[in-house]
Amino acid sequence: MATDYHRGERAVQDRAQLTRQASHSLGGIGDAIPPVAAAFLAAQPMIIIGGVDAAGRIWCSQLTGDPGFLSAPDPYTLTIDARPLAEDPLANLLGEPARVGTIAIEPASRRRMRINGRSTPVPGGLRVLPDQVIGNCPKYIQKRDYRILADRNSGQAPGNRTVARGTALTSAQQRSLRAADTFFVATADELGNTDASHRGGNPGFVEVLSPTVLRWPDYVGNAMFLTLGNLELRPVAGLLVPGWDSGTSLHLSGTTRTLWDHDEVARIPGAQRLVEFTVTDVVEIADAVPLRWSTPQASRFNPPVQDVT
Template sequence: MSGYHRGEIAVQERSGLQRRAASAERAIGSTVPEVAADFLARQPFVVLGGTDERGRIWATQLTGEAGFLGVPEPDVLTIDALPAPDDPLAGLLSGAGEQAGGAAARIGMIAIEPATRRRMRMNGRAVRDGDGLRVHLDQALANCPKYIQERHPRRPAPDGGEERGEHRGGVTDGDALSPAQQETLRAADTFFIATASDRGDADASHRGGNPGFVQVLTPRLLRWPDYAGNGMFLTLGNLELNPAAGLFVPGWDTGASLHLTGSARTVWDPDEVARVPGAERLMEFEVTGVREIPAASPLRWSEPAFHRFNPPVA
C-alpha cells in the first residue's frame, strides 16, 4: 500500500491540496518507529475498523492494561485482546487468519492518548494469535493533535456498580437511531469512522469538535463538518471509491459504546458548506444498522478540555 490510491488523489485534486498531500505522504510508512512503539505500549485502548461477514463496515475498540499493544517487529503490532461476542466485529477478528483456516482480516486502527492529544494510525492484516491478534502492518503514520479533546483516565468506583453500567440493561440493535441515541450524538465531541477502499483495505480515523458538531437530521441521517486536516484524505478517498462506513461513539464516562454502520458521502456544495463554521466540506452518513452495548469498556475518563482549534458550533 505505497502511495495514494486514485480515490485519495481525486479528493486531493478537488480540494486543491495536491502539494500539501505530496508533502504529507512522506509521513506514511509501513513500520513503527521506536518512539511510537513506546507510545503504543502506554495505551489502554485502540480503535479498529473492519468489514463483517455481511459486508458491513463497523468501528469498535479493544482495551487492556498498559502493554497490551506491542511491537515485536517494526512492521508487526500485537494486540493482547479480542472483542466480546456481542461486538459487531467479533466474527471478523475472533476468527481471523490461519488458526481459523481463513484469510487475514484487513483492519484499520488508531491509537489515541487523549491526555497528550497524540495519535497514531495503522492499517494492516490481522490474524488470530491465541487470545489476541497479530497485525502485519501496511501503513503507519502519526497524525496531528487537532480536534482531540484532552481527557484523563480515572479509576472506577470500588463497588463498580454504576461504573460497569449494570443499570442500563443489555445490548440493543436497530436500523435507526432511538431518541436517546440521537441525543448522544448531538452531545458528542468525538467519534471514530471506519472506511475501506474498493480493494477492501481498511482505515480508522478520528473526528472531533465542540458538542453539537454532529447534526442529527433524521433518525437515519447524520451530518458533520469536515475541518481542515493534513490533506491526505485517507477517509474521504476511501469513500470516493466505496461509500460503506462505520462509526463508533465512545461513552467516555459510562463505558458504553454506540456503533453505527451505513454509507457516507461528501457534500461539496459551497452554499451548504458556508453555513457551517469551520467546514471545508460536509459529510453525510446514512444509518442502516445500530448496535449499542452498555459497559462495553472498563475505561472511564475525566470531563474534556476542548481543543482550542475546535471551530464554534452554530
C-alpha cells in the first residue's frame, strides 16, 4: 500500500471507465498527516478500524474516547489512546503488530478522513504509522451529534455487556440492517494492506436478501475504488453497523461479489454497481461503547430508496 493505486483498483477504474477521474483523485492520497487533519483527529470521540484476523477473516470495529484520545504527535504517527474490548473480534489482532485501515468521521460536520498503515500496541492504546492518508468528500454522511454517557461503566464494564455470536443474522439483526442509514466496511488486498470506508444512504439502501445475504448499491464517488479494488483481489470484507442510539456494535465478516449486470443495477436508484455480501460470522456486542448519537439529518446526496420493508 502506497500513494498509488494497486492493480485491483486500476482494474475496477478501467471497467467503470473512470480512469481519468481516478488519476485526478490520486492527488488526495498522501503518506503524512497535515496539521489540519491532526486538529480534526484531536476533536473526534470515535475512530473506525479494520483488520484481518489469523483465520483470514476481515473485521471492522470502533474505538472511542474523550476528544483528544486521537492525536498526531508528528505527521507520520497516529496515536489512539484506546484498545478494543476483550469481546471485540479485533482484540487479538490489535494485541500485536498488524496492518490496519482506519476512518475518522465527524457526522455533525460530515467530514471524514482515512489513515491506513501499520499498527503497534502501546500501553493503553495503539500507534499507527501511516502508509496512506486520504481525505474524503461529505457525500452520503447523515448528520448526527453525540454525547458521552456520564456513567463510564456503561460500555466499559464486562458485566454490562452481552455478546451474541453466530453464522447468520437473527430476525432482530435483519430489522436493524433494513433500518440502517450507515455502515462501515473494511477490506484488504492480497498482502493484507487494509482499508476502512463509510457507506451511507437512506434507510433501506441495504437489502437483506436472506439471513446470510446482504446487498447494497455502490453510489457515485471519487473514482478511487479503494474498497472495490481490494474486493477485486480479495473478495472478503468486514462490516460494522453501529447502534447509534444504543451503543451496540454489530460486526459481520463474510465474502463478497461485485455485480455489474446493467439490468440488475438499473433497478436500484443511484446505483453504479452492487455489492453482494454473504455472511459467515456475526458478533453483536450490546452496550459496546459509551457514545450516543442524535436523530440523523439525512444527506441531500442520498438517492431515493423504493422499498424499505
